[in-house]
Amino acid sequence: MKAISVLGSTGSIGTQTLDIAEEFPNHFKVVALTAGRNLPLLVEQVQKHTPEVVALADESLIPELEERLKTIKAKSPEITLPVLIGGPDGLNTAASWDTADLVVTGIVGCAGLLPTLSAIKAGKDLALANKETLIAAGPVVIPELKRSGSQLLPADSEHSAIFQCLQGTPWAETARLSTGEKTPGLRRIQLTASGGAFREWPREDLIKATVKDATSHPNWSMGKKITVDSATLMNKGLEVIEAHYLFGIDFDHIEIVIHPQSIIHSMVELSDSSVLAQLGWPDMRLPILYCLSWPNRLETPWKRLNLKEIGQLSFSEPDTKKYPCMELAYSAGRTSGTMPAVLNAANEEAVAQFLENKIHFLDIPKLIDSACERHKADLNTSPTLDEIVSVDNWARHAVREQVNKQAITN
Amino acid sequence: MKAISVLGSTGSIGTQTLDIAEEFPNHFKVVALTAGRNLPLLVEQVQKHTPEVVALADESLIPELEERLKTIKAKSPEITLPVLIGGPDGLNTAASWDTADLVVTGIVGCAGLLPTLSAIKAGKDLALANKETLIAAGPVVIPELKRSGSQLLPADSEHSAIFQCLQGTPWAETARLSTGEKTPGLRRIQLTASGGAFREWPREDLIKATVKDATSHPNWSMGKKITVDSATLMNKGLEVIEAHYLFGIDFDHIEIVIHPQSIIHSMVELSDSSVLAQLGWPDMRLPILYCLSWPNRLETPWKRLNLKEIGQLSFSEPDTKKYPCMELAYSAGRTSGTMPAVLNAANEEAVAQFLENKIHFLDIPKLIDSACERHKADLNTSPTLDEIVSVDNWARHAVREQVNKQAITN
Numbered sequence: 001m002k003a004i005s006v007l008g009s010t011g012s013i014g015t016q017t018l019d020i021a022e023e024f025p026n027h028f029k030v031v032a033l034t035a036g037r038n039l040p041l042l043v044e045q046v047q048k049h050t051p052e053v054v055a056l057a058d059e060s061l062i063p064e065l066e067e068r069l070k071t072i073k074a075k076s077p078e079i080t081l082p083v084l085i086g087g088p089d090g091l092n093t094a095a096s097w098d099t100a101d102l103v104v105t106g107i108v109g110c111a112g113l114l115p116t117l118s119a120i121k122a123g124k125d126l127a128l129a130n131k132e133t134l135i136a137a138g139p140v141v142i143p144e145l146k147r148s149g150s151q152l153l154p155a156d157s158e159h160s161a162i163f164q165c166l167q168g169t170p171w172a173e174t175a176r177l178s179t180g181e182k183t184p185g186l187r188r189i190q191l192t193a194s195g196g197a198f199r200e201w202p203r204e205d206l207i208k209a210t211v212k213d214a215t216s217h218p219n220w221s222m223g224k225k226i227t228v229d230s231a232t233l234m235n236k237g238l239e240v241i242e243a244h245y246l247f248g249i250d251f252d253h254i255e256i257v258i259h260p261q262s263i264i265h266s267m268v269e270l271s272d273s274s275v276l277a278q279l280g281w282p283d284m285r286l287p288i289l290y291c292l293s294w295p296n297r298l299e300t301p302w303k304r305l306n307l308k309e310i311g312q313l314s315f316s317e318p319d320t321k322k323y324p325c326m327e328l329a330y331s332a333g334r335t336s337g338t339m340p341a342v343l344n345a346a347n348e349e350a351v352a353q354f355l356e357n358k359i360h361f362l363d364i365p366k367l368i369d370s371a372c373e374r375h376k377a378d379l380n381t382s383p384t385l386d387e388i389v390s391v392d393n394w395a396r397h398a399v400r401e402q403v404n405k406q407a408i409t410n
Numbered sequence: 411m412k413a414i415s416v417l418g419s420t421g422s423i424g425t426q427t428l429d430i431a432e433e434f435p436n437h438f439k440v441v442a443l444t445a446g447r448n449l450p451l452l453v454e455q456v457q458k459h460t461p462e463v464v465a466l467a468d469e470s471l472i473p474e475l476e477e478r479l480k481t482i483k484a485k486s487p488e489i490t491l492p493v494l495i496g497g498p499d500g501l502n503t504a505a506s507w508d509t510a511d512l513v514v515t516g517i518v519g520c521a522g523l524l525p526t527l528s529a530i531k532a533g534k535d536l537a538l539a540n541k542e543t544l545i546a547a548g549p550v551v552i553p554e555l556k557r558s559g560s561q562l563l564p565a566d567s568e569h570s571a572i573f574q575c576l577q578g579t580p581w582a583e584t585a586r587l588s589t590g591e592k593t594p595g596l597r598r599i600q601l602t603a604s605g606g607a608f609r610e611w612p613r614e615d616l617i618k619a620t621v622k623d624a625t626s627h628p629n630w631s632m633g634k635k636i637t638v639d640s641a642t643l644m645n646k647g648l649e650v651i652e653a654h655y656l657f658g659i660d661f662d663h664i665e666i667v668i669h670p671q672s673i674i675h676s677m678v679e680l681s682d683s684s685v686l687a688q689l690g691w692p693d694m695r696l697p698i699l700y701c702l703s704w705p706n707r708l709e710t711p712w713k714r715l716n717l718k719e720i721g722q723l724s725f726s727e728p729d730t731k732k733y734p735c736m737e738l739a740y741s742a743g744r745t746s747g748t749m750p751a752v753l754n755a756a757n758e759e760a761v762a763q764f765l766e767n768k769i770h771f772l773d774i775p776k777l778i779d780s781a782c783e784r785h786k787a788d789l790n791t792s793p794t795l796d797e798i799v800s801v802d803n804w805a806r807h808a809v810r811e812q813v814n815k816q817a818i819t820n
Contacts, residue, residue, distance in 0.1 A: 164684060168578025170706060185707050190717075257718055267689070267717075271709040272699055274574060275689040279677070289682055296580060297595050299681040307600075307677075307725040308667055315717040 004292065005032035005100040005124075007091070007115050010041045012223065013106030013129040013155060013288065018045055020289050024298055032097040033082075034090075034107070034115065037061065043068045051082050055094035057111065059086030091115040096122035102292065104155065105130040109348070110392050113137055117385065123148045127291030129155040134245040135238055136341035136392060140385045142245060152246060153291040158191050158239050159246055160287030161265035161278035166247070167295065169270060188269040189243050192259035193318060196230035199260060203322040209361035211354065228351045232364055233318060237329020238347075241340050244333055251334050256326060258316045263305070280305055324365040332372055337381040338391045339372060345395035346371035353403050363408050370402060371395045413509050414702065415442035415534075417501070417525050418516030420451045422633065423539040423565060423698065427514045428455055430699050434708055442507040443492075444500075444517070444525065447471065453478045461492050465504035467521065469496030501525040506532035512702065514565065515540040519758070520802050523547055523795065533558045537701035539565040544655040545648055546751035546802060550795045552655060562656060563701040568601050568649050569656055570697030571675035571688035576657070577705065579680060598679040599653050602669035603728060606640035609670060613732040619771035621764065638761045642774055643728060647739020648757075651750050654743055661744050666736060668726045673715070690715055734775040742782055747791035748801045749782060755805035756781035763813050773818050780812060781805045 004021065008014045014035075021028040030049035035042045036057050046054060046069060056062055062084050069081050085093055095103055095115035103119040104127040105112055112130035117137075119126055121144060128134070133141055145152065154160050166172050170185040197216050198206060214231040215224050229235035236256045243254050257267075267277040280286050281303055289298065307313075320327055325347070332343035350367040353359045359367070375395070380387055402408060414431065418424045424445075431438040440459035445452045446467050456464060456479060466472055472494050479491050495503055505513055505525035513529040514537040515522055522540035527547075529536055531554060538544070543551055555562065564570050576582050580595040607626050608616060624641045625634050639645035646666045653664050667677075677687040690696050691713055699708065717723075730737055735757070742753035760777040763769045769777070785805070790797055812818060 164578075164686065166578075168574075168576075168582055168705075172578055188714075264687075269714065270707050272696065272703070272707045273690065273710050273712045273714055274696055274700065274707070275715050276574065277674075277687045277689060279685040279687060280683065286682065286684055290684065293682070295578075297680050297682045297684070300683050302683045304598075304679065304683055305685050308727045311725060313723045313725075315721060315723075317718045 001029055002027060002292065003029050003031045003099050003101045005034075005094060005097055005103045005119070006030060006106060007034045007095055007103060007112065007119075007130075008036070008106030008108065009033040009045055010035045010038040011106050011108065013104065013284070015041075016285055017104045017106065017127075017288055017292070018049060020285060020292060021049060023300075024292075027298060028292055031099045032094045034094045039065055039068060043072065046082060047072055047076070047079065050080055052099060053094050053097055054082045054084055055090040056084070056086045057088075057091060059090070062086045088114060092118035095119040096124065100124055102127060102153075104288070104291070105133065110136070110345075110389060113385065113389070117141065117144060120144045120148050120150045123150055125151040125153060127153045127155045127288065129288075131156075131238060131242060132344065135241045135344050137385060137388050138241075138245045138340065139337065139382055140388060153294055154242075154246060155288050155291050156239070157280075157282070157284065157287050158266040159243060160290055162189055162243065162247060162268055164278045164290065165266075165268045165276035171247070185271050186247060186249055186253075186268060187271050187273075188253045188255060189247060189249055190255045190257050190267040190269070190275075191236055191239055191243065192257050192262070192264050192266050193233060193236045194230065194262045195258045195260055195318075196233060196235075197227070198231050198322075199258070203319065206322070206362055207360065211357060214354070214361055224355060225348070225351050228354060228364075229347070231361070232325040233323035234325035234329065234347050234364075234368075236318075237326045238344065240326075240329055241333040251330055256318050258318050259313065261310065261313050263307075263310060263313055279307075325368065328365060328368050328372065335376075335379065337379050338383045338388060339375060339379060341383075341388050341391050342371055342375045342395040343368060345392040346399050349396040349399035353399065358403055359408065366408050367399050367402060370408075371398045374398060411439055412437060412702065413439050413441045413511045415444075415504060415507055415510040415513045415529070416440060416516060417444045417505055417513060417522065417529075417540075418446070418518065419443040419455055420445045420448040421516050421518065423514065423516030423694070425451075426695055427516065427537075427698055427702070428459060430695060430702060431459060433710075434702075437708060438702055441509050442504045444504045449475055449478060453482065456492060457482055457486070457489065460490060462509060463504050463507055464492045464494055465500040466494070466496045467498075467501060469500070472496045498524060502528035505529040506534065510534055512537060512563075514698070514701070515543065520546070520799055523799070527551065527554060527795065530554045530558050530560045533560055535561040535563060537563045537565045537698065539698075541566075541648060541652060542754065545651045545754050547795060547798050548651075548655045548750065549747065549792055550798065563704055564652075564656060565698050565701050566649070567690075567692070567694065567697050568676040569652060570700055572599055572653065572657060572678055574688045574700065575676075575678045575686035581657070595681050596657060596659055596663075596678060597681050597683075598663045598665060599657060599659055600665045600667050600677040600679070600685075601646055601649050601653065602667050602672070602674050602676050603643060603646045604640065604672045605668045605670055605728075606643060606645075607637070608641050608732075609668070613729065616732070616772055617770065621767060624764070624771055634765060635758070635761050638764060638774075639757070641771070642735040643733035644735035644739065644757050644774075644778075646728075647736045648754065650736075650739055651743040661740055666728050668728050669723065671720065671723050673717075673720060673723055689717075735778065738775060738778050738782065745786075745789065747789050748793045748798060749785060749789060751793075751798050751801050752781055752785045752805040753778060755802040756809050759806040759809035763809065768813055769818065776818050777809045777812060780818075781808050784808060
């Protein structure tokens, strides 16, 4: 029986994690939940999973939650109510909760950083879904991981694929200790990319791309922001940076391959030139379950892959002119220090501006590039967490300001 | 430094193994060689690898080999000549040679059985290329493996692919001990098949298939017999039986998938529905090297896989009417006991008769089916090695007799 904490329990990763916990009641017990503002769903989750502690980011909502839980208790007196805590300290307490074996970090954005670090400092293993943890805060997180010996388990499908392929290789034997260091036996990582909403569009048509066009993903059903990231291929760029930290591999040895069917979730080339791949239907539950069950696997009744039915898998080189975000990400990753934090924050802000119809689709990479260029003079090669958060704020502000001034140049 | 013995050193597996030993002189040392009749090549190998012992199947050739080696010694006095031994006992002695860590079994056919068993009894790890070891002699070999604790390492590309995919799964932890038993965490094996020479031929045209047609393989360069086995898909049928023994998996959970590009060398579906695949160019050196370096991997300069260049991988269901040999193999495997030995021997003899233009291509499955049918009355469910060899002889004889009597029925 593994005890798990779910940070961001009402979000997409959180709800899928709890679905899995419900599907495997003999394997997983939920001991801690943290959530934002969705109290009705949170109360349902508390009823079903009876965690020991619940933390709310917004402390002011605690009385309301308390009231709702009292009503539940009145109806079902056998339920043991959780300890309720709030605010940043509350999140950190829940993230490092003593009885938890594994913490699922489903909080989106910089808000997830501090609780994730608390979990690492407490030596908890981590199912990592909060991408800022490594992309923006890699320079702070990696040394903490080394100190605490926490095992990072990637919860997204691409990095999970790589992680699965690397089990049983010399990499796996040293991984817990060598996070961020050069990986034995691993020669190249190939991240597959569906190509996103504009895969079939000629480059010159992208100028006409609307929000509706950009938020229709061909394979995966995801939030709007991440669907736009798929359309710009920034999602792959960010995954490249994450892969660099997770698997201790140079940027020169991480490649992106367009694979429209999204069946091969990623590949590794080993030193002897053998290539291993992980395949499956596009279903986020699989990588999440693997985080939870690792190093074992559980029996699922989920849809089985049938390649004979699919018939064909195809692969091609991504068009770097059509997708400039990829190169921006490689460049920020290579620069390292605070640059990936700027890239990530500028991208989030630019996508938000696009979703509000304030900029064109093609302005997204321009705004990111401009923020990264301006940050060069202020680059901090070994930032603290506070400095990373401050740079993140600066980049968001810089993008907003440029949009407001209508100062996007070609 | 791993000490290896190569049984069948002048054959295809043997020469490729020695090429690898030469490429990695700091990792492998050749301590024993056995060969058939190719003395010039054997002498070259002795000069290059200076093994401790050399065994010849045909004892009468020893004086000639001795003479040739004396000439070498006269020219290069620094060479230490090997001990020379001959006959069946000589092969067994070389196969169980004390200083060897790993034995590569490249002897083709039933002649390879006894030396392979000697290696197993001596507790040596085995790079298995002799398919009779498991297909015909599974019932004898499996208990010996359990007793001795030898590790079987598959040297053909399909089983190596599966073996590579299973490293790092619960299967791998128990494999050394549980050979032949049900495998934890492994739900299905998918063996890929190129489809062989007649992949694009309509079923009704096969009646016209000539020896030349059947011996032109689209992807792999192999011997004539195995190329015909690819054309009938009997090679896949035999691999199904081998996979059953190697990975302890029911026949119901082994599938054949037609994959014309031969890039995915096979796949495993794990219990959680995740699928792992191993990919590479069709090159026998890779699985042989993995046997030698396992559980590690060595750095090679071999051609790297580039899926972007290949563009497309395709998959389809094999046509059981066009390829009846597959079903014959599944059926013999399920019957078990001496039946797979009959299937294998009848196939070898039928292919030999086809290669001599004595029968049609479509007679091959008919002859095998007929031998298997006739053997049903004499099935031995737990045969000794002698009984297996005797059944093998019977099946070859039965096929020859049927051909000579021109008694092949539809």
